[in-house]
Amino acid sequence: MNLRQPARRPPKRAGRFQPAAERPRAIPELLLITLLFLVYKLGRLAANGRVTEAFSNARDVWHFERWAGLPSETSVQHGLLHSETLVHAANCYYAYVHFPATVAFLLWMYLRRPTHYRWVRWVIVALTSAGLALHLLVPLAPPRMLDRTGLIDTGARFGPAVYGAPQTDTVANQYAAMPSLHIGWALIVAIGLIVTTRTRWRWLWLAHPLLTISVVVSTANHYWLDGIVVAVLLAIVLFALRPPAPAAPADEPAEAPASAAEPAGAGTAVAVAGAAAEPAPEPAGPAAGRSGTRPATG
Numbered sequence: 001m002n003l004r005q006p007a008r009r010p011p012k013r014a015g016r017f018q019p020a021a022e023r024p025r026a027i028p029e030l031l032l033i034t035l036l037f038l039v040y041k042l043g044r045l046a047a048n049g050r051v052t053e054a055f056s057n058a059r060d061v062w063h064f065e066r067w068a069g070l071p072s073e074t075s076v077q078h079g080l081l082h083s084e085t086l087v088h089a090a091n092c093y094y095a096y097v098h099f100p101a102t103v104a105f106l107l108w109m110y111l112r113r114p115t116h117y118r119w120v121r122w123v124i125v126a127l128t129s130a131g132l133a134l135h136l137l138v139p140l141a142p143p144r145m146l147d148r149t150g151l152i153d154t155g156a157r158f159g160p161a162v163y164g165a166p167q168t169d170t171v172a173n174q175y176a177a178m179p180s181l182h183i184g185w186a187l188i189v190a191i192g193l194i195v196t197t198r199t200r201w202r203w204l205w206l207a208h209p210l211l212t213i214s215v216v217v218s219t220a221n222h223y224w225l226d227g228i229v230v231a232v233l234l235a236i237v238l239f240a241l242r243p244p245a246p247a248a249p250a251d252e253p254a255e256a257p258a259s260a261a262e263p264a265g266a267g268t269a270v271a272v273a274g275a276a277a278e279p280a281p282e283p284a285g286p287a288a289g290r291s292g293t294r295p296a297t298g
Helices: 026-043 052-068 071-082 082-096 098-112 113-136 154-158 181-196 203-219 224-240 266-277
Strands: none
Touching: 026 098, 026 113, 026 203, 082 098, 082 154, 082 203, 082 224, 098 113, 098 181, 113 181, 113 224, 154 266, 181 203, 181 224, 203 224
């Protein structure tokens, strides 16, 4: 009877995509995201028309930052204005990286990390909803609109420009600076990629939110406080919505328990059976073949 443990199958390597069963269906997911985005845009436009309140809040934010000792946004922008190439690059980053980078991140999560995709999707929805509530409650003119700050609208001056005249802009609500979803979404992208990857270089994704912070401040589209508020909101959201537990790596399968690998006591039974089947050793020396043993002498 062969009681040897069967050979263990070789570990499976991680495939290019995770099982489709864990991935939400594409069409309903696309419709859901489109609907949520339209609700957000309509909600931002609903806050239009509160110009006086937006400028009053902007002056309050500016004075609070100076009282709190935060660096002046003006000094940051002056450092950028030394190079027209840097100004143009910052404007391009503000205009063309924010939304496409977030979409690309969601697509990658959907295809490669479907289990974490659901978590990331709801984190974005929760943070954006909280941001929309603040946009409605606290309309805020961006620093580029405050004359007393000495800041300029780098997009309108050097291009490319994202916004038109605020009086005629029917696409975006320019009085919704608080909080900065540019910074919030960039933080989600970086955190999501750090959580779901294992490469030693994953921490470099923090460069995206750091660049975003420097860009939105130096182009006078946001105050420091806009970034601080969105970071606090995101911390609350991440505390409430924890990421799913990481699965065991595909190339390191968990060790099977002893009860599953072989029956309890099987090793002992095999050892006893082997000992019984093994012939007794023949006596060596001149006494070989005698039927008795010589009594011990003192």
